[in-house]
Amino acid sequence: MSTPNKPVKSTAKKTKKPFSLRRIMVYTWGLFLIGLICVFLLFWGTSKGLLGEMPDVAALENPDIYVSSEIYSSDGVLLDRFETEKRIPVTYKDLPQHLVDALLAREDIRYREHSGIDARSTVRAVSSAGESGGASTITQQLAKQLFTGNRSLNKVERVIQKIKEWVLAVELEKRYTKDEIVAMYFNKFDFVYNANGIELASKVYFNTTTSKLTVDQSAMLVAMLKNPVRYNPLRNPNDAMHERNVVINQMVKYNLLDKSTAEAAKAKPLGIDKQEINTISESYSAYYKQALRREIQTYLDSLGKQNGKKYNLYKDGLKIYVTLDSRMQKLAEDAVAKHLTTIQKTFFEEQKNNKLAPFYGVPPDKRQRIFERAMRNTDYYKLLKAKEMPEKEILAEFNKPRDSVKIFTWDGVKYQKNMSLMDSIKYHKHILQSGMMAMDPKDGTIKVWVGGINWDYFKFDHVKQARRQVGSTFKPFVFVTAINQMNYTPCHTVSNEYFKVGNWAPKNANGKYGGSQDLRTALAFSTNIVAARLIVQTGVEPVVQLARELGVESPIPNDYTISLGSADLTVYEMVGAMSAFANHGIYIKPELIVKIEDKTGRVIKDFRPEAREVVNEYVAYAMIDLMKGVTDRGSGSWVRSKYGITSEIASKTGTTNDQSDGWFIGMTPNLVTGVWVGAEDRFAHFQGIARGQGAATALPIWSYFMQGVYKNGKQYGISLDDKFEKPSDIDQKWDCSSLTGFHTYGSMGGTFDYDYSGATEYVDPLQNVNNNSGGNDSINFNQ
Incomplete structure (x- = not known):
């Protein structure tokens, strides 16, 4: 019996059809379109808050440096503002040209050419993994300051942060001119030492105004934009001067400054003239402002959400009309200063011969406990305690003499040499x-x-x-x-x-x-x-x-x-x-408070006093x-x-x-x-x-x-x-x-x-009428 023949498999390889140019083009454009769609969806999703909270359009139209709530006195004076930080905004026309040139030379030389994102710098930064410099434009840096903060905890968050900056930078460029963005950037930057914004920075570091900044001063402040702590002329003068000169050289590089002017500017010392800036207005009572804040915040919290959000005292541009009379307030503050200046001198004089100064009737150990209790209430003590420093070492730190300690006097701020922090506490316990x-x-x-x-x-x-x-x-x-x-x-x-x-x-x-x-x-x-x-x-x-x-x-x-x-x-x-x-x-x-209005002028609260007979x-x-x-x-x-x-x-x-x-x-x-x-x-x-x-x-x-x-x-x-x-x-x-x-x-x-x-005589069980005799207003409790 014969076996039927089986089909024989071919061992020859099948030949692949070569990619045609047409197929290559289809794949290329397909990937490109998919990429575009992905980028669009990424940016769209970011703008809608899918990668985290984003400000709405209204917030972009009103950056928080310009929407602080204002306090008006009964005599129509703008007393103060409720703001996230104390700052004095300036406009672009207040900025000297060499200050703007220093900013562009150091941070974003193609600023006038792009629309918020510098593609060339971005490609360079990505291709070099950041080794050849960052890619943040001035607009992106402003977006970062205004809305997304400055800290990122890990690489993923840094990427998300950068995407948010891109989205917000584009939105800012749509709504503001280039000049306005530059002014906002300078106004928003924190130069430390309570120098929020360029105007206060000019005052703190050089005791001048923005419009009067010289070339070297402008370069110094722009140098601080990179790192206001590391390049701070008060903390690290050598690093600060080096970085200032780098900025000046950049200005020369881009033909924004001639060489002779640059050399003259680099030859100048830092010329720092440090000024103190109070965190709260000096003109009127800061105590009144804090009491007012507590009362308004309590009321705003009681309102709940309006149109889906709560009122923000620091960002919603409220107008607060108060009962305070600015003229009377000044008279009162002057009266307090006039009398206390006099009796404070008398009190100091009396305490010279008091071994327990400024106390009476207190044993030495209790006196020391009072001082140490005051020490524990200071921010510095709490900082040292948080670092787990032992109590004995903290006490030694407070008793260590220092080169300069700031103290209050009625003649103005003074710096005392060879005074310890504990000495400062003892001194301030004398103040009436x-x-x-x-x-x-x-x-x-x-x-x-x-x-x-x-x-x-x-x-x-x-x-x-x-x-x-x-x-x-x-x-x-x-x-x-x-x-x-x-x-x-x-x-x-x-x-x-x-x-x-x-x-x-x-x-x-x-x-x-x-x-x-x-x-x-x-x-x-x-x-x-x-x-x-x-x-x-x-x-x-x-x-x-x-x-x-x-x-x-x-x-x-x-x-x-x-x-x-x-x-x-x-x-x-x-x-x-x-x-x-x-x-x-x-x-x-x-x-x-008389009344509170929102930024549109609508009355939120018209106060009516509580009264009773x-x-x-x-x-x-x-x-x-x-x-x-x-x-x-x-x-x-x-x-x-x-x-x-x-x-x-x-x-x-x-x-x-x-x-x-x-x-x-x-x-x-x-x-x-x-x-x-x-x-x-x-x-x-x-x-x-x-x-x-x-x-x-x-x-x-x-x-x-x-x-x-x-x-x-x-x-x-x-x-x-x-x-x-x-x-x-x-x-x-x-x-x-x-x-x-x-x-x-x-x-x-x-x-x-x-x-x-x-006068008729009234007799009750406690009375025994003989003659008139007075007293005075001093208490004497005897049990």
Whole structure:
């Protein structure tokens, strides 16, 4: 049987058809088109935020260097701005040509030719893997500064960063001219040392303006664009000079500077003239600005999102109209400086012979603990602690003498040689502080806010943040409670005999007792015994409740000592509360803001003050009557005798234990002003009451301020002839023979006459009437 034949496989190789030119072209163009599509999708996706958050078109139209929120005073002055950094923007016409030429020569010589991305530099950078230089144009660098930040953590993020810069650079080129981009770049760059932008850099490093920069100065600042730390003329002068000269050589290379001018510029020394730049405006109260920021931010947060986003105080170009009067503010700051300059010298003189300076009554170990506690609150201590430096080494670092330490003086900033940081802390504990606020009692608008003496050194607001013992300025709250609760008149008499309640035995500061005093006399001379007896009669809770209704929110001790001022309250609270007496018994919460507008002019918030009646107009006027006595014949009489102010003034002084705190509240019909003076630590104070009482520390500031106000009173609506308004049914006469109760005021007539001889005697279980004897406004708590 035969086997059928099997097919035989061919061993010959199949021949491939050669690529035709047409196929090559198809593949080439196909890959090219695919690449184009991929690039388009990459850029499109980047612009839509697929590679991370990107600014919207509106943000590109309004870079954040130009959209800070502005603060306008009640008299129409631009006080300050809320901005991410302090800077003074300039326009292109302010830039000298050699500054622009230096920038182009160093950073982007083909800047005028490209549209945001330099293709030639990009190809060069990619082909050399960055070895032959970067490819960022000026526009890309601006995009990086404005929107995407300067840090990348890894290679992938760096690539994404670069893609974002490309997209944003193209968008910027569409919306701005080349000149505008150059100006924005110079305005945005951080030259360190608080030199944000070219104008502040010109001031910090050369004490000049941008328009007056010389060739060598311009080259130096442009050299810093590469690395403002490494090439900083203050930190690394040798590297800085070398890099400056590199920039000058580049200008010669591109024919932007002739050789002779270049050689002359390179021969010059750096010529640095360092100037300090405060991070917050010097012109007006930085303390006010910070209080304002907190209040506005709280309100903006409460609004939630508007059109999908929250308002940004620093980028949304808000216009904030505030109650502050720039002219009054300047008068107040000048008054604080004038008086504290004088008494600071006196305080330093007194402390020369004090081994525990600036403290009294403090053992040496506690004194040292106070200084070390202050040390631990410094940023430098926290930095060293973060580096895990042992406590002993940190202490040694703070006690090490230094070549130059900056200290505060009323003559301006000074640099002290051979001083340690601990010595600086001890020195600054000597510095007396002040808080001052003035408001219109009729509408609650705050006209003046001086929270401290210098924000750069003392970042603590003594108007609304600091709570200090108020001393006898609290007594009006006790007196008004008694008048309101018991229908007392200003002629009501109270015993001045020594007495005890439980373990508490209040004392008059002058050590004199006996007889009785009417309420006018008792408040005028700030008699402790009378105030103590009144709170025993009214009870503590009604006094605290009335203080709460007058806007006091700080904790108040629940005991009789508050009648002598043991509570720690703020200047803000005290001025707001006292203003109710000048406003017919109606409390109006002190207000910082009139209204807020967005960048289109739409009103976001039109503020309406919070108001409530606390006492009736008769009780309120009775308190004005009592407090006028303080000015006319009591502890506030220096206003008349020493400072010559003749207007109608109701006032109250206050001095706390050991003269740690000095207060003065002065009220006119249209302006209520409170002043506090003291040191940062309560153990630091004047040794004697003559120098340390409120009449000596705080009253003069009020007087200097009001002298300035009255000098130009018409522009403020304030006059020496202003009178407190009486209730309409009260006639002129108000003597003690007629004052039997507030319901009889309408029957009075004749002339206004204080008649103390007609005071009737009121006897209660705590009284023993013999003769009149006064006190003063110093607290003495004895349990």
